[in-house]
Amino acid sequence: MCTVCGCGRARLEHAPGPDHGMGAPAAHDHGGGPVHAHPHAHGDGHDHAHGHSLAGERAHSHADDVIDFGNGVAGVSIAGLSQQRTVSIERDILSKNDAYADINRILLLKAGVFALNLLSSPGSGKTSLLVRAITDLQDRWPMAVIEGDQQTSNDAVQINTGKGCHLDAHMVGHALEQLPLPRGGVLFIENVGNLVCPAAFDLGEACKVVVLSVTEGEDKPLKYPDMFAAADLMLLNKADLLPHLDFDVDACLAAALRVNPRLQILTVSARTGEGLGAFYAWIEGRAAIASLPVLYPS
Numbered sequence: 001m002c003t004v005c006g007c008g009r010a011r012l013e014h015a016p017g018p019d020h021g022m023g024a025p026a027a028h029d030h031g032g033g034p035v036h037a038h039p040h041a042h043g044d045g046h047d048h049a050h051g052h053s054l055a056g057e058r059a060h061s062h063a064d065d066v067i068d069f070g071n072g073v074a075g076v077s078i079a080g081l082s083q084q085r086t087v088s089i090e091r092d093i094l095s096k097n098d099a100y101a102d103i104n105r106i107l108l109l110k111a112g113v114f115a116l117n118l119l120s121s122p123g124s125g126k127t128s129l130l131v132r133a134i135t136d137l138q139d140r141w142p143m144a145v146i147e148g149d150q151q152t153s154n155d156a157v158q159i160n161t162g163k164g165c166h167l168d169a170h171m172v173g174h175a176l177e178q179l180p181l182p183r184g185g186v187l188f189i190e191n192v193g194n195l196v197c198p199a200a201f202d203l204g205e206a207c208k209v210v211v212l213s214v215t216e217g218e219d220k221p222l223k224y225p226d227m228f229a230a231a232d233l234m235l236l237n238k239a240d241l242l243p244h245l246d247f248d249v250d251a252c253l254a255a256a257l258r259v260n261p262r263l264q265i266l267t268v269s270a271r272t273g274e275g276l277g278a279f280y281a282w283i284e285g286r287a288a289i290a291s292l293p294v295l296y297p298s
Helices: 083-111 126-137 169-178 225-230 239-244 249-259 276-290
Strands: 059-061 066-068 114-120 143-149 158-160 186-190 207-213 233-237 264-267
Touching: 083 169, 114 126, 114 276, 126 143, 126 186, 126 233, 126 276, 143 169, 158 169, 207 225, 225 249, 233 249, 249 264, 264 276
Parallel strands: 114 186, 114 207, 143 158, 143 186, 207 233, 233 264
Antiparallel strands: 059 066
């Protein structure tokens, strides 16, 4: 159950370690073949349903006619789960994910690879930006791509998330085993189009980059604050459409910085190339740092 957004998707509690046990994460061990990740069922989470009171899990304010399912300690209401149980599940899920993320991060650091986690809502132009960046940068650095997708074959290198609403570190770890790491290069991880769940899941990346298009509305950072608070860089995409839209750029930037004062912001266009030079310079600076040798105690 996706306790981040309450969407009912299977999450990491159904994706234990490679030995399908519930112990600490170990090195991932999948056989060859295409990268494919899916939830794993295990013994302590039998599906069942029972009635219960929703008292304390939602509030209906007649003053503003808003039914609030996010006012409990968990920040989300899921049928069949108490707030305390929801919080417990989410902590367990995220702690397991963080352990896998640490494994991925060490692997990437040892290889000197700069990994970016690209995040956005559907239709922001994230894939177009990625394709343009790969085309423009392919002679500058070795590159690799991991793409999260919900059961389609439109992307070249893919983790099939099934009905999952985000990538997690366990999935990415398996992909890294089958993907030759570009030593001293750049790894782009294109996450599932979703501005809620992916914000909570560390994949072992160096930076999170959130893509927001000018066709989405300038209030998106305030509507989805967790995503923008977690990001290191925001790309305001489709700038070429600004002359045709009633979009307040200053209000959008102010909203983003209100959520995350340390957020760096670039205005770009995947179609015309506007602003991409600054994005590439941002990548170059961080890739140079990532390529420095890292010493680990023996």
